[in-house]
Amino acid sequence: MGSGKSYEVVSSVIVPAVIAGRRVVTNIDGIQPDLIREYCIDVRKADANALGEIVPVKNDDVTRDNFFPDEANPEAETLVKPGDLVAIDEAWNFWSVGNKLKPEHMRFFRMHRHYVHPETGVACDVALMIQSIGDLHRQLRAVVEVTFVTKKLKELGLTRNYRIELYEGGKVTKSNRIDIFTKRYSKAIFPLYQSYAGGKGKERSIDRRQNVLSNKRLWFTVGLMLAVGTMSVRFLIGYFNGGFAGAKAPQEIASSTTAQPAPHDAGVAGRPDVPAFSGEWRIAGSYSVGNERYVVVANNDGRLRVESPSVFNLDGIARIGSIDDQRVTVWSGGKSSSYMGGMQ
Structure with a gap:
């Protein structure tokens, strides 16, 4: 033998x-x-x-x-x-x-x-x-x-x-x-x-x-595992760097809408202006890296944007923040495009 x-x-x-x-x-x-x-x-x-x-x-x-x-x-x-x-x-x-x-x-x-x-x-x-x-x-x-x-x-x-x-x-x-x-x-x-x-x-x-x-x-299995691992790493890196789904970094995103001041009620003197709810952005979720927490917002085209939790406050159980001088919540924003769900 x-x-x-x-x-x-x-x-x-x-x-x-x-x-x-x-x-x-x-x-x-x-x-x-x-x-x-x-x-x-x-x-x-x-x-x-x-x-x-x-x-x-x-x-x-x-x-x-x-x-x-x-x-x-x-x-x-x-x-x-x-x-x-x-x-x-x-x-x-x-x-x-x-x-x-x-x-x-x-x-x-x-x-x-x-x-x-x-x-x-x-x-x-x-x-x-x-x-x-x-x-x-x-x-x-x-x-x-x-x-x-x-x-x-x-x-x-x-x-x-x-x-x-x-x-x-x-x-x-x-x-x-x-x-x-x-x-x-x-x-x-x-x-x-x-x-x-x-x-x-x-x-x-x-x-x-x-x-x-x-x-x-054996080699096919090894190659498949390497490919899946590589794709997973790239996905996570893109997600946490704000590059997922084609989104740009927060500082590179320009708002397509301009906040308009709310009209004053001529009959009420000294009432503060209340920003309107955003028709573009809504809160999509949040994540944390170590001790740092971040809030993710999405626009109607499915693009993501990362914001600091400091621009958001809790109003009861609702989280409301200010982005581009407009209020953003989980229900703000307009109708989703076909990219986000395909329903009009």
């Missing part, structure tokens, strides 16, 4: 073990001990004299007797030595749910920490690579200390990146998850091993739908 298991074990397990001077036994297909040694010296700047060794084995070697050390037979000459790092690829071939575990294998898995190198004091470690932890034998899952789940980020189009999920024990559940992080492939690691049957195979996507970024519906 090419999820990056072998890559992660080579780069993060085997190479550090070799640099630490450990002996590594592995069946990873196409493992290159000489190239790994050169990589440790040239790239990782390790001491050539302190490097460990890599012992490649075949799958048949894993199933033979005396592969693992066994306390029940301590005198036996085994392929795996005390203190070794054992990295087994495709572990389901040997210890799957349907296979019967050899007693000596199970003893090693349970007691591998007892097999200590006589000089360094380092105990054996085991790294098993498998497509799914559920395929591993139940008895073996019970002794798993940490599970790493690797996944290529093909669905995001990130072919050079992969994700690692870290779980405690042998159960891949949300409650057992310890950490999750993303790593990037290094071209320098791939020559150190060759998966896909000795490096002769190539992985290609058989369905572009694996990449969610190639989904046209």
Whole structure:
């Protein structure tokens, strides 16, 4: 399935073990001990004299007797030595749910920490690579200390990146998850091993739908959301700046009518002039920006104008203001044009 298991074990397990001077036994297909040694010296700047060794084995070697050390037979000459790092690829071939575990294998898995190198004091470690932890034998899952789940980020189009999920024990559940992080492939690691049957195979996507970024519906949705968002912002900016519906700024609007003084009643002396109600403007509403409040008035053509609340007063429950020397209320103004409602 090419999820990056072998890559992660080579780069993060085997190479550090070799640099630490450990002996590594592995069946990873196409493992290159000489190239790994050169990589440790040239790239990782390790001491050539302190490097460990890599012992490649075949799958048949894993199933033979005396592969693992066994306390029940301590005198036996085994392929795996005390203190070794054992990295087994495709572990389901040997210890799957349907296979019967050899007693000596199970003893090693349970007691591998007892097999200590006589000089360094380092105990054996085991790294098993498998497509799914559920395929591993139940008895073996019970002794798993940490599970790493690797996944290529093909669905995001990130072919050079992969994700690692870290779980405690042998159960891949949300409650057992310890950490999750993303790593990037290094071209320098791939020559150190060759998966896909000795490096002769190539992985290609058989369905572009694996990449969610190639989904046209996704990009259509994103484009639609951007367009709606842009239009909404422009509408709000135009509204609060008095530019909605083609209206000009308040200082640029000239009244088309001239206030006429109300005629004096010749029979009444000293009565003050009362401005007439505007036949052009009416109160359309109000809004606030922060602590500032504004009143919006509209004319018969549907044009809007923003005024300060200071030019309006409350007369009972009615709000009355003075614009162009004429009184303006919610019921002032003339008949609405077809722009405002289409009724004459």
